[in-house]
Amino acid sequence: MRNVYDVLLERGFIEQTTHEKEIRELLEKEKISFYIGFDPTADSLHVGHFVTVMAMAHMQQAGHRPIALFGGGTAMIGDPTGKSDMRKMMTVETIDHNVECFKKQMSRFISFDDDKALMVNNADWLRDLNYIEFLRDIGVHFSVNRMLTFECYKQRLERGLTFLEFNYMLMQSYDFLELYRRYNCKLQLGGNDQWANILGGVELVRKLHGDQSFGMTFSLLTNSEGKKMGKTENGAVWLDPEKTSPYDFYQYWRNVGDADVKRCLSLLTFIPMDEIETITNVEGAAINTAKERLAFEVTKIVHGEEEAVKAQTAAKALFMGGAHGGSIPTTEMSQADFAEGMDILTLLQNTKLVPSRSEGRRLVTQGGVKLDGTAVTDPAAMITVDSFKENELLIQKGKKVFHKVIIA
Known part of the structure; x- marks a missing residue:
């Protein structure tokens, strides 16, 4: 079996790594536990999350064990990364409800049978932390001067960064430490905007245990112009069929820009890369065949083959002038x-x-x-x-x- 590192690299996932050579060797020699964090700020995952979910799936197929970490604790603070203002505070009840929604959705993409993957909630160790002990044991290892050099904080300093949000990096770093101690988790994965937080966790494990842990970030889902994908006039493209219907979901991918089809096929489907090269190496209207394949495959993964067929039938019926086929909203x-x-x-x-x-x-x-x-x-x-x-x-x-x- 090919090293999954090379699979992820070839498909365009990997953006940054803390130790490229060591990570490649680790994934070659061992079956490791790794984690990705998901803050439950809504009651559904969206397509921005789906890139990291697909990376988890590739890793699991290669025999590694995913840990899906749900931020029942960190969501009470809010990550300042990429935000111009402080995130609206949510109640504990809302956060816990959102975590349960995430768990149900994640089970559709990752196998949690027979300890092949774990679902963990950082509320288990963050909500009852003793603040004085946390500052003495964890806070002492973080330099404020260094934290302020990271882009996620520098962008907010001019408009105002609360001390509440300033703690987020410490909490996410502590997550890595806890997962290392509990499950021998050696690798944290995340979106490219999480680089600073991931570095904090890698360094904390090293300082407290003298052991090497690793971090790797993925490209955010952007189009050829560098703009984030997954937004429509009505808001985010959700994985919950009640929030974004399978038909609308299908149509979103069917209508991506010509220049974005290959990248989306690589990141969001399991189609082999040589086949992707073949169906996208075309000119003019022929690219529409690849777009239809993209829309069908992504919809099938997220909503199942039956809904993908319905959405495809509806789209074709409308294109041919029909009004009654398939699963039109x-x-x-x-x-x-x-x-x-x-x-x-x-x-x-x-x-x-x-x-x-x-x-x-x-x-x-x-x-x-x-x-x-x-x-x-x-x-x-x-x-x-x-x-x-x-x-x-x-x-x-x-x-x-x-x-x-x-x-x-």
Whole structure:
């Protein structure tokens, strides 16, 4: 079996390492425990998390043991990395609920049977810490001067960095120490924005145990212009089908830029690299075949093959002019809702296609809305029961977003 380090490198995951040669040798000679942390700031993982989840899956396939660390403790503080303002504080109940949601989702991607992987919550050791002891035992090993040289803190100093957030690096470093002590965890993985926090943990293990531990970061999911992927007009692209439908999820990947297809196939699917090279080394419209493959494969991993087939069928039906195939996002309403007519702006809001009436008005007047293929340009247009064909109405927003309304 190939060294998983080379697999991750070839597919474009690896951005930085603390000790490249030693990590490569370690992954070649031993089956190690490694961890990735996930702060439960929402009740679902999103596609930004999915890059690290796929890295975990590759590592597990190579025989290494993943530890999915959920931040039931660190989420109470908030990581200042990449944030312009302090994160909104969440209640313990919200955090614990989010952790349970993460656990269910993670089980779809990683096998936790027979001790092949672990789920751990840092609330187990962080929430009941004795602050004085923590400062004496852990805080003494961190230089404030050095911490302030890291970009994650430098960016916030001008706008204001709270002492609360300043503790985050110590807490994440302590996580690595605890996992090393409890499970002989030797490697921490994370997004490239976690480099400073990972370094803190690596150095803490070395200082307190004289043992070598390692860190490795992955590229963030960005497009060819360097902008973060995974955002739409309606917010993040979630892995929870209740927050982002399988159809919308499929369509997001189907519509990525031509220059981003190869990178997304490499990071977000298990398709062999030689096959990826073949299907992306094309010109013009031929790249659409690779985009369809990308959308299908990622949707299959996240939502299962049945939902991927439904989404693909729906997308093809719409492309061919059909309105009723597959798993198009659907809203069910009653005939009474349209008895006296519903204006188009209200309909767009009720189906969550626009966040506000002003946005809906702009969209309509610019010709961005169609009902069953016919453009609607009057913001005062009324939708009645007679507007429905066989109790269904297909709304098209722009070129790529479709939504079906059914009345009962």
